[in-house]
Amino acid sequence: MAAAVVSAEHVASSSFSLPSSSSLYFHLLSVLVALVVARAVFVLLQTGRSPWRACRQRRGPKEKVRTLIVLGSGGHTAEMLSLVKALDFDRYQPRWYVAGATDKLSLSKAAALEEQQKALTSAEEAEKVTGNNRSSNEIGSLRTGLMECKEAKAHFLKVYRSREVGQSYFTSVGSTLLACAHAAYLVFRVRPDVIVCNGPGTCLPVCVAGFLLKVTGLRWVTMIFVESVCRVQKLSLTGILFYKFRLMDQFYVQWESLLQKYPGTIFVGRVM
Amino acid sequence: MGRVATTTPLGESPSLSPSEFQLPSKACGNGGNVFVTVGTTSFDALVKAVDTEEFRDILRSRGYNSLTMQIGRGRYIPSCGCGDDSSSEKEGESISYSCKEEEEEEEEEEESNTERNSKKTRKQSEDNNSRFASSSTSSLSGEASTFSVRGFRFRPSLAADMQSAALVISHAGSGSIFEALKYMRPLVVVVNEDLMDNHQKELASELASRKHLFYASCSNLADVMRTVDLSSLVEYPAGDPDRFVKSIGEFLGFPPSL
Numbered sequence: 001m002a003a004a005v006v007s008a009e010h011v012a013s014s015s016f017s018l019p020s021s022s023s024l025y026f027h028l029l030s031v032l033v034a035l036v037v038a039r040a041v042f043v044l045l046q047t048g049r050s051p052w053r054a055c056r057q058r059r060g061p062k063e064k065v066r067t068l069i070v071l072g073s074g075g076h077t078a079e080m081l082s083l084v085k086a087l088d089f090d091r092y093q094p095r096w097y098v099a100g101a102t103d104k105l106s107l108s109k110a111a112a113l114e115e116q117q118k119a120l121t122s123a124e125e126a127e128k129v130t131g132n133n134r135s136s137n138e139i140g141s142l143r144t145g146l147m148e149c150k151e152a153k154a155h156f157l158k159v160y161r162s163r164e165v166g167q168s169y170f171t172s173v174g175s176t177l178l179a180c181a182h183a184a185y186l187v188f189r190v191r192p193d194v195i196v197c198n199g200p201g202t203c204l205p206v207c208v209a210g211f212l213l214k215v216t217g218l219r220w221v222t223m224i225f226v227e228s229v230c231r232v233q234k235l236s237l238t239g240i241l242f243y244k245f246r247l248m249d250q251f252y253v254q255w256e257s258l259l260q261k262y263p264g265t266i267f268v269g270r271v272m
Numbered sequence: 273m274g275r276v277a278t279t280t281p282l283g284e285s286p287s288l289s290p291s292e293f294q295l296p297s298k299a300c301g302n303g304g305n306v307f308v309t310v311g312t313t314s315f316d317a318l319v320k321a322v323d324t325e326e327f328r329d330i331l332r333s334r335g336y337n338s339l340t341m342q343i344g345r346g347r348y349i350p351s352c353g354c355g356d357d358s359s360s361e362k363e364g365e366s367i368s369y370s371c372k373e374e375e376e377e378e379e380e381e382e383e384s385n386t387e388r389n390s391k392k393t394r395k396q397s398e399d400n401n402s403r404f405a406s407s408s409t410s411s412l413s414g415e416a417s418t419f420s421v422r423g424f425r426f427r428p429s430l431a432a433d434m435q436s437a438a439l440v441i442s443h444a445g446s447g448s449i450f451e452a453l454k455y456m457r458p459l460v461v462v463v464n465e466d467l468m469d470n471h472q473k474e475l476a477s478e479l480a481s482r483k484h485l486f487y488a489s490c491s492n493l494a495d496v497m498r499t500v501d502l503s504s505l506v507e508y509p510a511g512d513p514d515r516f517v518k519s520i521g522e523f524l525g526f527p528p529s530l
Contacts, residue, residue, distance in 0.1 A: 050522075050524075050525060058527060059526050075445060075446040075447045083516055083517070086516065086517045091521075194520075222523065226516065229511075230446050230472060230475045231475075232475055232478040234471070234474070249523065250519070250520065252519075268516055269516075270512075272450040
């Protein structure tokens, strides 16, 4: 009888909970993967919901949001900068501009815009101060203080591009991985509150990294995509990917015809 | 001498701000410059299409008196209808070329500021090579219909050229299209049919259906230019990025005021 119990226990222990270390790790890993997947699904479900509606609180009017702006190239950059120009720079700061490593023009255009806005606000501030009849000394110190804090508000970054024009598809696998890794490194370092992008391919790895940032829970980054004004009947490839995977919190289109074709997108006119 | 008189108002016009312009379709009959732009890429087919005597005749008959071409990275250097100056051009260099149909000292001074600036940056030797005067003018045309042709590859900003133009003929890139619409220039967009991924067509045809511009291909550009009624164009209402910013701000939970 006792022998039978012992043998039954032995069988039970051997078949159920043999504490071999490799299977323990396997179990832990599968639990971890399940958790990550669950978290990812949760993030996807939450995507598109306004963060303030979820927690029933608004942001203060003076609150600052860390803003990552992805510049495409050519026409995309022009569109994005026309949008950026309309942003409230005191609210959307600091700003990080990201462009493809081989894109020489976009970042300098963004820098020019920053300079222009900086000159504008400092002139306004100076006017305000003189209006209050402050001493010239004070104005000077205020102005330099202003300049200093403005300096830190804009940053310019370059990210590897996943595929250059004319690159072969074979080597582009490697360069895509490199681009993703680099984008992830940048996004995890910056930890933005908002990512604004409008394609083309440059923004794909950045937005995937933004999604991963959400999954890790380090920061809930709101991702905003503005489809190019060139797209009237069909979304761009990047746009279709973002739309299908519901990666974006806000998906803007610039033509009514797209709004009808792709429900869930937002139409508020055109940026140009 | 009559030439100087007709070009003077053209040289002065760039200083006007866009708001001072009426939609200039009404003004196109009484002279003015036609500006052709291909953007940052190359679009030889368009340059070839406008660089014909036939096309210049059409423009002349519509009352334009000059043509400026921005040819980008194109391999085809326009002949300007006044001789072979392309031999001096080296490919890949950022060059400005210019050729005129008349040989007059005063004309040099009559040119717009932008032209003068680009002249400064140009090397003297190149200047001698690429600029030349042709004596064939008088045989080409009568005094009333002199027609000058200029060109360059790139400029940091085409704003001045756009603003001074009485008509813009552009490739279908969104940057050029919206710049011309911003300055309220009558616009004919030529779609590059050689491009593989031709989504540019979408934008041009949509804007054409809204009567903001005319839409052509290289093959029918001349026909379009012959028959087109520029006064039927409607002003493009500029986009409003503030609405985007407001929508984004609301989503982020900022108070709607502001």
